[in-house]
Amino acid sequence: MKMKLLVLTLACAVSLPSFAADEPVVVIAKADVDAAASAVAADDDQQTEPGSDEVTSPSAEDLAGRLDSITEAFTEARNTLDNLNRMRFSGYIQPQYLNDERSINELTGVAATRNRDQFSVRRARIKFAYQFSPTSRFIFQPDFGTGGAPTLKDGYVEYTEPWTTWRNTLTAGQFNWPFGFEIMYSSSSREMPERSNVVRTLFPGERDRGAMLSGVGFGERFNYRVAVVNGTGTAQTFDFNKRKDVVARVGGTLGPLDLGVSLYRGAELVSLTGLTRGREFDKERTGIDFQWVTPVPGLGVRGEYIRGVQPPNPGVAQTVRAADVDGWYAYAIQNLGTRHQFVVRVDEYDPNTDTNNNATRTIGGSYIFHWDANSKFMFAYEQPELEDSDPDDNVFTLRYQYSF
Amino acid sequence: MKKTTITLLLAALAMPLFAARPITIKGSDTMVIMNAKLAEAFMSRNPSSTIQVTGGGSGVGIAALINGTTDIAAASRPIRTSEIDKLKARFASTGFAYPIARDGLSVYLNERNPVRELSLQQLQEIYTGRITNWNGVGGNDATIILYSRENSSGTYQYFKDNVLRGKDYAPRTQTLQGTAAVVNAVSKDPNGIGYGGAAYAKGIRFAAVKKDAKSPGIVPSLETVRSGDYPITRFLFLYTRTRPSGAMKSFIDWALGAEGQKIVSQVGYFPVK
Structure with missing residues (x-):
């Protein structure tokens, strides 16, 4: 009895992997075939005249009629399916736990605290895409994360001209600023929890409202994007000045090396002390970026440098001028197999290049474990430090992401 | 134990x-x-x-x-x-x-179709919907029924890039799952036209394809695909x-x-x- 039990257990254990196969196995039992045959026979019986044993075959007209009705039903079903096929859904959710050295167990108001250690849903986004013709599509992406009310991240219509191989595309609505690499690189793919300091500061929210022309050429080795936007980002409902901002990037691919040059030229109307109607300041950014697949297997390096002119914050004295700013970041990403990624990132942002000791440099790293095609875990640690001091503000993030 | x-x-x-x-x-x-x-x-x-x-x-x-x-x-x-x-x-x-x-990307015609050869230009005009009747390419007075692969197919994309030269398929093109389904549809439809790999082509006729109106029509074969004479070849x-x-x-x-x-x-x- 014990031996039988042992053999049975071993057999079950060995056969377990067979049931874990990815591809579904369809088994048609003989009983199913017999049942289907009986159903056909029963259907045939309905052709028999009452009181007669003779089985009459359906006429050619009957068959043609049946075929027409099946064709009609099939066409309707296919049209419905075609419409559904035009719709695409994708999305991801990022629950996380964050531990921040700045956390203090102290209330600063009835519903406010200096504690930053918490569980949260950093992003919860669903992207709807509807391809209403071969050359045009509609994109809508709300975000339900960060604990507040849902916000619109992307909402635009695209029209791609069908006449040339450049696939020139006009986009209108709310979309990413076409500047550099990190802004347009999806948060679901990024190897660190948040974008680098310089990008977060100079391009808050990463999106704006306007119209953009983009395309690819020379065997897809060259690409361009030019947009005219409000310049306010998405946090403000109105554009306070009449002048519109222009932002553009041109990029090229040289095998394992991708290069890009970006420009932003605009202005911002800022309210100052004693001058509530505001004064217009130039807002400028110039950037270069690169992404390199190194000869070391699985090692990728990317970086970006941005410099520009940043208007002052609202409410400052009228004597304050726009500041010259600059910043950069560099990533090194090492893949091991298909599941493991080790990442190091260094970034720096100087809010005024004319002043000493005010730049912030952040050194961070992460390990990413790709559980399967849909889910991954990220363990990240970041250490920001000033030029002359290192305050207690390091951050550890444990994040899980599920995408579909 | x-x-x-x-x-x-x-x-x-x-x-x-x-x-x-x-x-x-x-x-x-x-x-x-x-x-x-x-x-x-x-x-x-x-x-x-x-x-x-x-x-x-x-x-x-x-x-x-x-x-x-x-x-x-x-x-x-x-x-x-x-x-x-x-x-x-x-x-x-x-x-x-x-x-x-x-692979020589073959163009399938029903065996009863009198059309024997088509130029790349004619194929482009047929599949983009500019030519809708077989009499436009020397055939019978009958509407051309277009069969194609689904858009996730590499064959679909290759045909679009190299024969349609990037233009879109006519909206009335019927998309089918797999080349075998395209062959089957054309073999039962005297006015049908389809395309796909040579490996699946059974029971239908290959159209001879001409690079342009003056060139001779070439049927896909080992020699013509290898030599590059057949105009629609791919790796x-x-x-x-x-x-x-x-x-x-x-x-x-x-x-x-x-x-x-x-x-x-x-x-x-x-x-x-």
Whole structure:
């Protein structure tokens, strides 16, 4: 009895992997075939005249009629399916736990605290895409994360001209600023929890409202994007000045090396002390970026440098001028197999290049474990430090992401 | 006894962990029969290797390569720049391409159709909807019924890029899952036209294709595809994320060798060497 039990257990254990196969196995039992045959026979019986044993075959007209009705039903079903096929859904959710050295167990108001250690849903986004013709599509992406009310991240219509191989595309609505690499690189793919300091500061929210022309050429080795936007980002409902901002990037691919040059030229109307109607300041950014697949297997390096002119914050004295700013970041990403990624990132942002000791440099790293095609875990640690001091503000993030 | 039982049980449970991991090939439906036969022959010569072959379309295979769920992607079209960009971002790799066979993309006509040859220009005008009646290309007075592959197919994309020159298919084009379905539809429809790999073409006639109105019509064959005289030829590819090693390298080397290329010919494609 014990031996039988042992053999049975071993057999079950060995056969377990067979049931874990990815591809579904369809088994048609003989009983199913017999049942289907009986159903056909029963259907045939309905052709028999009452009181007669003779089985009459359906006429050619009957068959043609049946075929027409099946064709009609099939066409309707296919049209419905075609419409559904035009719709695409994708999305991801990022629950996380964050531990921040700045956390203090102290209330600063009835519903406010200096504690930053918490569980949260950093992003919860669903992207709807509807391809209403071969050359045009509609994109809508709300975000339900960060604990507040849902916000619109992307909402635009695209029209791609069908006449040339450049696939020139006009986009209108709310979309990413076409500047550099990190802004347009999806948060679901990024190897660190948040974008680098310089990008977060100079391009808050990463999106704006306007119209953009983009395309690819020379065997897809060259690409361009030019947009005219409000310049306010998405946090403000109105554009306070009449002048519109222009932002553009041109990029090229040289095998394992991708290069890009970006420009932003605009202005911002800022309210100052004693001058509530505001004064217009130039807002400028110039950037270069690169992404390199190194000869070391699985090692990728990317970086970006941005410099520009940043208007002052609202409410400052009228004597304050726009500041010259600059910043950069560099990533090194090492893949091991298909599941493991080790990442190091260094970034720096100087809010005024004319002043000493005010730049912030952040050194961070992460390990990413790709559980399967849909889910991954990220363990990240970041250490920001000033030029002359290192305050207690390091951050550890444990994040899980599920995408579909 | 209890210890022995537990040890055996643990050993049995752990067996799958130590077993050689199968190599997976996913992608082009055009290539699925060829890949299955290559895998079958390779496994019979290398019993310790396991190769799993599935279809789904070239786009599906390359997407699986990008998200790490297949070792090899089979594609009947070159990988796109946007797909290479995703590979670069996720795996710091530009991918490795292995042209494993040549294919003459055949244009299928029903056997009762009197039209024998079509130029590339005529094919473009037919599939973009500018020519809608067979009498526009010397045939009967009958509406042309267009059959095509679904848009995840590499064959669909190749035909669009190289015959339609990037233009869109006419909206009334009927898309079908798999080249076999296109062949079947054309074989039953006297006014139908379709396209696909030579390997599936049974029971219908190939149109002779002309490079332009003055050129002679060429029917796809070993000679015309190899020589490049047939105007619609393409390579069929295997793509990997990293430079192949171990069993994967052995399989690709073998498929590109004499034995593998013989199987390529047997299933109706054309060897690359």
